[in-house]
Amino acid sequence: MAKDTFRGGVHPSGHKDLSRDVPLKVYETTGELVFPLSQHIGAPAAAVVKKNDQVLVGQIIAEAQGFVSANIICSCSGTVKAVEKRRTISGAMMDCIVVENDGKFTPAADYSSAEDISDISREEILARIKNAGIVGMGGAGFPAHVKFAPNNYLDVNWVIVNGAECEPYLTCDDQLMRGYADEIVEGLEIILRLFPDAKGVIAVEDNKPEAIAALEKASAGREGISVLPLKTKYPQGGEKSLIKVVAGLDFPRATLPAEVGCIVSNVGTVYAVQRAVVYREPLYRRAMTVTGDAVAEPSNLIVRTGTSLSEILQACGGIRDGVTLVKALAGGPMMGTALSSLDVPTQKVTNGLTLLGEDAVVTAQEQMSACLHCGRCATVCPVGLVPQLMAEAFEHNDLERYEGKLYGLECIECGSCTYICPAKRPLMQTFKRAKGEIAQKKREAQAAGGAR
Numbered sequence: 250m251a252k253d254t255f256r257g258g259v260h261p262s263g264h265k266d267l268s269r270d271v272p273l274k275v276y277e278t279t280g281e282l283v284f285p286l287s288q289h290i291g292a293p294a295a296a297v298v299k300k301n302d303q304v305l306v307g308q309i310i311a312e313a314q315g316f317v318s319a320n321i322i323c324s325c326s327g328t329v330k331a332v333e334k335r336r337t338i339s340g341a342m343m344d345c346i347v348v349e350n351d352g353k354f355t356p357a358a359d360y361s362s363a364e365d366i367s368d369i370s371r372e373e374i375l376a377r378i379k380n381a382g383i384v385g386m387g388g389a390g391f392p393a394h395v396k397f398a399p400n401n402y403l404d405v406n407w408v409i410v411n412g413a414e415c416e417p418y419l420t421c422d423d424q425l426m427r428g429y430a431d432e433i434v435e436g437l438e439i440i441l442r443l444f445p446d447a448k449g450v451i452a453v454e455d456n457k458p459e460a461i462a463a464l465e466k467a468s469a470g471r472e473g474i475s476v477l478p479l480k481t482k483y484p485q486g487g488e489k490s491l492i493k494v495v496a497g498l499d500f501p502r503a504t505l506p507a508e509v510g511c512i513v514s515n516v517g518t519v520y521a522v523q524r525a526v527v528y529r530e531p532l533y534r535r536a537m538t539v540t541g542d543a544v545a546e547p548s549n550l551i552v553r554t555g556t557s558l559s560e561i562l563q564a565c566g567g568i569r570d571g572v573t574l575v576k577a578l579a580g581g582p583m584m585g586t587a588l589s590s591l592d593v594p595t596q597k598v599t600n601g602l603t604l605l606g607e608d609a610v611v612t613a614q615e616q617m618s619a620c621l622h623c624g625r626c627a628t629v630c631p632v633g634l635v636p637q638l639m640a641e642a643f644e645h646n647d648l649e650r651y652e653g654k655l656y657g658l659e660c661i662e663c664g665s666c667t668y669i670c671p672a673k674r675p676l677m678q679t680f681k682r683a684k685g686e687i688a689q690k691k692r693e694a695q696a697a698g699g700a701r
Contacts, residue, residue, distance in 0.1 A: 254480040255490040257631040259665045261417050261483055261583065263456065268540045268547040269420045273428055275551045276564050277354065282325050282555030283594035284310060284346045285337050289390040291317030296346055302329045305357040307531045310346050313379070319392040319597075320382035323348060324533035324553035326355035338558075338579045338586055338593050345594070348555070360530035371443055374526055381525035382597070383532045387411055387486065387515030388584065390598045393522065396514070397443050399507035405444040406510040407496050410437055410519050412453040412460065413479055413486030416581035419601045421536040422516050424549045426453065426460035430467035433516055436523030437474060444512065449474040450495050451516075456481040483583065484663040488513045490631050502659050517600070532597060537561075541604035545569045552595055558602055559591035568604070576610075578603040583664040613673040626666035626676060632659050636666040636676045643683040648690070651683055658684060 287293035294311035304310060304323045311321035328349045335345040379394035399405070410433070414422040426433060437449045451468070453461050455478040468474045479485050479494060492498050492511050500509040517535060524530040533554055540547040545566030552561060558579070568574050578585035580601050587610075591602075626636035634656060642651040651657040657680060666676040 254482055255485070255493045255631055256633065257629045257665065258482040258484065258490075259629050259668050261668055264418045264540070265420050265423075265456070267418065267542075268538055268549055269423060271420070271424070271547060271549050273421070273424045273536055273549045273551055276553075276556075276561065278325065278350060278553050278556040278560060279352065280350065280557055280560050281330065282323075282348045282350055282553065283335050283557070284321050284323070284348070284555045285335070285594065285596060286311050286321060286344045286346070288321065288554075288596040288598065289319040289384040289392055291315065291319070291392060293344065294318060294321045296332050296344075298329050298332070298346060300329055300331055303327075304329060304348055305355050307357040307360065307533055309380070309382070309531070310348075313382075313392070317392055317395055319384050320380065320531075321346070322382045322531040322533045322554070324555050325350040326353050327351040336590065336593055338588065338596065338599065340589055358529065360524075360528050363527050364529070366439070366526060369526070374439060374443060377526050377529060378522055381521065381529075381531040383518060383521045383525060384597050385515060386517035386521065386535060386598060386600065388580065388598055388600065393514070393518055396507075396512065397440060399505075399512075401507060402444055403446065404510055405447045405507060405512055407492075407512070408437065408440055408444060408447045408449045409491050409495050409511060409513045410449065410451040410516055411486050411491060411513055412451055412457070412464070412516045413491070414457070415454060415481075415483045415485040416583055416585075416601075417483075418540045418581045418603050419538045420540070421538040421549045421600060423457045423460050425520060425536045426457070426516055427463050429520055430460075430463035432523045433520050434464065434467040434471060434474060435527070436519035436521075438471065439522055439526050440512070440514065440519065441473060447473075447512070450477050451475070452477045452479050452491055452495060454479045454481045454485055484631055484661070484665065487631055487661055487663060489661070502656055535595075535597065535599070537595065537599055538601040539565045539604075540601065543568055543572045543574045543604040543606045554597055554599075555594045557591070558588070558593055558595060561595070561602060562591060562604070572606045574604055574606065576605045576608040578605070582609070583668070584662060610675075613675070617673040617675075619672065620674060621672050623671060625669050625671065629665045629669045631663065631665065632661060634660060636680070639683070640674065640676055640679050643679055648683065648687055652687055658687065660684070
């Protein structure tokens, strides 16, 4: 291991005490379930069911389209009510499959019996992962069967399991590691079979001693697998941060981890791989945290995908007495998505619902001033960018400089610069807009070129 931490980073208040010691509990939804056809990076899946079709738990209801895409799996049994546009966590209206839940949760197959996988081939492992619809569950949503099949798989030296969970408030990964350490270690062993020369490292921030102890016990005597406690610092769970700490590697901009011999995967993804390969269980539920000073009963839940966030909140006692809900976030306060409504469905990447009685963004807007040119944003950027100059380039509509000279597309949107800025400038939000405008211009240019 090269270092105990990475360059830059910040130390926001964790607020993990609200839910860190609350064990995972299975929540069975009672309402209808809504499945967006795009819950992953890449092409949306295509619906293979229609109105009035009967569906079962674990059934593929939308199939992956193209190389980078993922199947959508039904998480309840019941009747398809519609295939129509519904509002999603992003705030956008998206094509969704709506299923009337019959409350029976009848499975499409037996997911309780473990199979002997001692002789299973590399191709079959990847096929089971693909069929299960597994994506990166730390937030990115990249299809797992694609990530685990790089052309240079023989050159991969490290498989890094991300158990950092550095986002404030969230504790579901902590509880998953405490309660399912054996399954996570077995999932890592399965992934390592895809990379013959790789070592496996489970990296966990040192504010999770119980999880570290559980994983060390589960991995004892397992060749090629170790547990690495990390310094607690945000964003310790970023891919580049983890690779720097575990493998001691820097790699060129616009380079994928596999190109420098590393595969990084969230603990939830690794657990899902174990379920898919050993039990042939598709990804139809996941762990998530419901927390914040505005929620009555902060909880860690195992929730079926497609469940409404408003229903999940009610399952946690609703809003705490005497508190007014001011801000709701899908995820945590650093990288989460602000919600205009809770009547939206959970997705494969939904790791938390944070409910707050105060909006720090509004407070910051009231205090915002001109840039002080202090340079603090550059000192905390884990990627080594200069946020001050990036913001100036965007404000002057110089997207060419933003992308080409300042490497603005390398921004991981961690929010460290915004957090540390004494002028309270919305730097991360600015960079999200910049990346969106650049992507839109590229789409328009591509369309114009095709039209010719």
